[in-house]
Amino acid sequence: MxxxxxxxxxxxxxxxxxxxxxxxxxxxxxxxxxxxxxxxxxxxxxxxxxxxxxxxPLITPEETFKEYAYFSSYSTSWVEHARTFVADAVQRLALGSDAFVVEVASNDGYLLRHVLDRGIRCLGIEPSVNVGAAARDAGVPTLTEFLDPDTGSAVRAEHGPADLVVANNVYAHIPDVVGFTQGLRALVADDGWVSIEVQHLLTLIEENQYDTIYHEHFQYYTVASAARALASGGLTLVDVELLPTHGGSIRLWARPAEAAGEPTRRVADVLAREKAAGLQELSGYTEFSARVAKVRRDLLRFLIEAAERGETVVGYGAPGKGNTLLNHCGIRPDLLAYTVDRNPYKHGRFTPGTRIPILPPEQIAADRPDYVLVLPWNLRAELVEQLSYVHEWGGRLVFPIPELSIVEVTR
Structure with missing residues (x-):
C-alpha cells in the first residue's frame, strides 16, 4: 500500500x-x-x-458480496438490536407514514421488516443476490445493486429522497470511501439524516479485537476519521452513540452539510477519548501487534494442552472474524474437530484456509465435548445462555478475545 x-x-x-x-x-x-x-x-x-x-483492497466487493454466506436474521440479538434502532429512529426523527427509509447493505431484510411493520415506505439496496432474494421473499422491497453516486441518484429519481438512510456494518466494506459517501448523499433528502454503524477502532485496539480485521473490511474508523470520510461526500457528523455491538461500535448520525448545524457534546467527548488513547499519533498503535501475538500463543497453548490430555474441543459459530483467528493461529481439525453454525447455508462446508468442518448446532449435544470454543465472542451474553446446556456433562465455554477466558456455565 x-x-x-x-x-x-x-x-x-x-x-x-x-x-x-x-x-x-x-x-x-x-x-x-x-x-x-x-x-x-x-x-x-x-x-x-x-x-x-x-x-x-486486494479483493473486490463484487468477489465477496455477489454470493454471500452471512444472513443477519440468524442472530437473535442482532434482530432485536435492529428492532430497537427502528423504534428509536422513528421517535427521534418523527417519521410518519409519509416518510421514506432506505437501508444500504440491507442483507435479508432483518431491519427493514420493522420499518414495514410501522407502515413506513422503505427500500433495501443489497448487492448479494442470494440474501437480497431472501429479503424479497420476506416481503421487503430490495434492489440488487452496489451503492455509488449513480445508484444513489437513480434511486432518488425513481423513489424520491430518503428521510433516513441507514448503513449498518457496511462503511468498512467498501474500498471507494468517497464514492460510497457521495452515494449516501445522493440518496438522502437535503434535510434528511444518515445513520451509520461501524466498529470503533478504539475498542478494536483496546480489546485486542484483531479477528475483526479481514479482507472485506477495507477500513477501520475512529470518530475523527469517520467525520473526515463523511465530509468527503458532503455529509457532516452531528452526533455519535457508543454501542456494545460487535465488541464496540459507533453509531454516526450525519446530515447534508447545509442542514447539519453544530455537533452534539457527545461528538466532542468521544473525540477526546480517542485523542487520550493516542489514536491520532503512532504511540496509540505500537503495542497492538505484541498483544495480538499473545492472544495467538495463549489460544494455541490451551488447544495443544487439551489435545495432549485427550480432551475434545469443538467450535461454536463460523463467522468471518473466526476465520481470521483460525488462520492466524494455524488451527486445524487436529486441534478443533469441527465448528457448528445456525446458518444452514454453511452446513457441510469447511472454513476457508483451515478446512474445519461446519456442522449443525445439534452436533454439540450429540458429542458432549469438553470445551466449546466460541468464535463469535461479541455475542457472549447471548451465547452463554444458548449454550448453557453444556453444563449437563461438565462442558465449558472458551472465549479467545480480548484474552483467553474459560467459563463454566449453569442453567
Whole structure:
C-alpha cells in the first residue's frame, strides 16, 4: 500500500501484519477441498495524516458480496438490536407514514421488516443476490445493486429522497470511501439524516479485537476519521452513540452539510477519548501487534494442552472474524474437530484456509465435548445462555478475545 485511500497521503504506517489468509466468507464445499485456495496479505496500516486505518483492497466487493454466506436474521440479538434502532429512529426523527427509509447493505431484510411493520415506505439496496432474494421473499422491497453516486441518484429519481438512510456494518466494506459517501448523499433528502454503524477502532485496539480485521473490511474508523470520510461526500457528523455491538461500535448520525448545524457534546467527548488513547499519533498503535501475538500463543497453548490430555474441543459459530483467528493461529481439525453454525447455508462446508468442518448446532449435544470454543465472542451474553446446556456433562465455554477466558456455565 503506497497511498491512503481517503486523503491520498503516502506510505501509511504498519499496525499489525496477520500474514496471508483466504477471504473470510469463502467457505469451501466438499468438492473444493482438493483445489487450490487463494490467500491474500492481511496487513493493517494507519495513515498518519487523516488517521484512517486500512488494508489494501486486494479483493473486490463484487468477489465477496455477489454470493454471500452471512444472513443477519440468524442472530437473535442482532434482530432485536435492529428492532430497537427502528423504534428509536422513528421517535427521534418523527417519521410518519409519509416518510421514506432506505437501508444500504440491507442483507435479508432483518431491519427493514420493522420499518414495514410501522407502515413506513422503505427500500433495501443489497448487492448479494442470494440474501437480497431472501429479503424479497420476506416481503421487503430490495434492489440488487452496489451503492455509488449513480445508484444513489437513480434511486432518488425513481423513489424520491430518503428521510433516513441507514448503513449498518457496511462503511468498512467498501474500498471507494468517497464514492460510497457521495452515494449516501445522493440518496438522502437535503434535510434528511444518515445513520451509520461501524466498529470503533478504539475498542478494536483496546480489546485486542484483531479477528475483526479481514479482507472485506477495507477500513477501520475512529470518530475523527469517520467525520473526515463523511465530509468527503458532503455529509457532516452531528452526533455519535457508543454501542456494545460487535465488541464496540459507533453509531454516526450525519446530515447534508447545509442542514447539519453544530455537533452534539457527545461528538466532542468521544473525540477526546480517542485523542487520550493516542489514536491520532503512532504511540496509540505500537503495542497492538505484541498483544495480538499473545492472544495467538495463549489460544494455541490451551488447544495443544487439551489435545495432549485427550480432551475434545469443538467450535461454536463460523463467522468471518473466526476465520481470521483460525488462520492466524494455524488451527486445524487436529486441534478443533469441527465448528457448528445456525446458518444452514454453511452446513457441510469447511472454513476457508483451515478446512474445519461446519456442522449443525445439534452436533454439540450429540458429542458432549469438553470445551466449546466460541468464535463469535461479541455475542457472549447471548451465547452463554444458548449454550448453557453444556453444563449437563461438565462442558465449558472458551472465549479467545480480548484474552483467553474459560467459563463454566449453569442453567
Amino acid at each position: 503506497t497511498r491512503c485511500r481517503l486523503c491520498g497521503s503516502e506510505a501509511p504506517a504498519s499496525v499489525v501484519d496477520l500474514g496471508a489468509t483466504p477471504p473470510c466468507e469463502s467457505f469451501l464445499a466438499a468438492d473444493q477441498l482438493d483445489q487450490p485456495e487463494p490467500a491474500y496479505p492481511l496487513h493493517l496500516r494507519v495513515c498518519t495524516d487523516c488517521w484512517l486505518a486500512q488494508i489494501p
